[in-house]
Amino acid sequence: MGSVGEKHFKRLAAPRTWPIARHKHVWIVRPLPGKHPVERGLPLLVILRDLLGYAKTRHEAKKIVNSGEVLVDGVKAKELKMIVGLMDVIEFPKLNEAYRIVINPKGKLQLIRINADEKNKKLCKIIGKRKVKGGKIQLNGFDGRNFLYDGNVKVGDSLLIELPNQKVLEHFRLEKGAVVYLTGGKHIGMVGKVESVDKEVKLMIGDEVVETDKRFVFVVGKENPAVTLS
CATH class of the missing domain: 3.10.290.10 (RNA-binding S4 domain)
Incomplete structure (x- = not known):
């Protein structure tokens, strides 16, 4: 015991x-x-x-x-x-x-x-991808989920999925103009819009331009967050 x-x-x-x-x-x-x-x-x-x-x-x-x-x-x-x-x-x-x-x-x-x-929708950040048997691409989500998905998804992108069947509803890319949610760093818990993506991500939060580590950036939508965050 x-x-x-x-x-x-x-x-x-x-x-x-x-x-x-x-x-x-x-x-x-x-x-x-x-x-x-x-x-x-x-x-x-x-x-x-x-x-x-x-x-x-x-x-x-x-x-x-x-x-x-x-x-x-x-x-x-x-x-x-x-x-x-x-x-x-x-x-x-x-x-x-x-x-x-x-x-x-x-x-x-x-x-x-x-x-x-x-209640049947969830955002899932993609943190890894690899080729599996049959030449298909397996995507690895931040919450332990795995997907076999044919779309051109990159690490750092997010998928809006249906629960509990994991059907992919939308794909949000980590790119200029994307709406993101910060899960770490100085601006944790805040929503911003991506200005540029390089080794770090530059984004606009309100009237302020900030830079943050990619690992803290969670893409949540295109024009607005796809789900309620506050």
């Missing part, structure tokens, strides 16, 4: 991106390894109990999950310690509620309420 330290963080040592009370209790659950880095996601238990207040205890949260009342990216959640991360959609069908996880300008993960017409 694992020790407390293996199953939990001390709240004071939890990732700074987690929007939690750090002095009320000592421990908080550690998420299982999953599709997101720990600093870019939250355990489902923390979302249900600490953020949404749908459960007061772990036992109550477990009952909610076991009843099949929680969907993550359109699939029934089964594990309280699963990590739910950036751009993931968490839905409560019986409550007619759905939320997307974003990161705000304070660098904190945040749940935002989304409309019913968005």
Whole structure:
């Protein structure tokens, strides 16, 4: 059996991106390894109990999950310690509620309420690609998804997909004029428009021109973000 330290963080040592009370209790659950880095996601238990207040205890949260009342990216959640991360959609069908996880300008993960017409849509940044058997191209998404897609997609582009079947709805290129969302750096959580792409990306945020690392740039649309981000 694992020790407390293996199953939990001390709240004071939890990732700074987690929007939690750090002095009320000592421990908080550690998420299982999953599709997101720990600093870019939250355990489902923390979302249900600490953020949404749908459960007061772990036992109550477990009952909610076991009843099949929680969907993550359109699939029934089964594990309280699963990590739910950036751009993931968490839905409560019986409550007619759905939320997307974003990161705000304070660098904190945040749940935002989304409309019913968005609950089956998700943006996925492409972080890798390779040729697989049969000469097809496999695209690797930032959240662990893989796609076999015939379009001319480059690393750094994003796909708008339908949940849960992963049907590609739109392709957004990392290029001049693209609307992007910053997931790190000085301007984290802000939306801007690309001016140029080189080793770094130059973009306009409001009236300010800034440069940032490509790894912080998440393409979210052409003229406007394709999904709600705030």
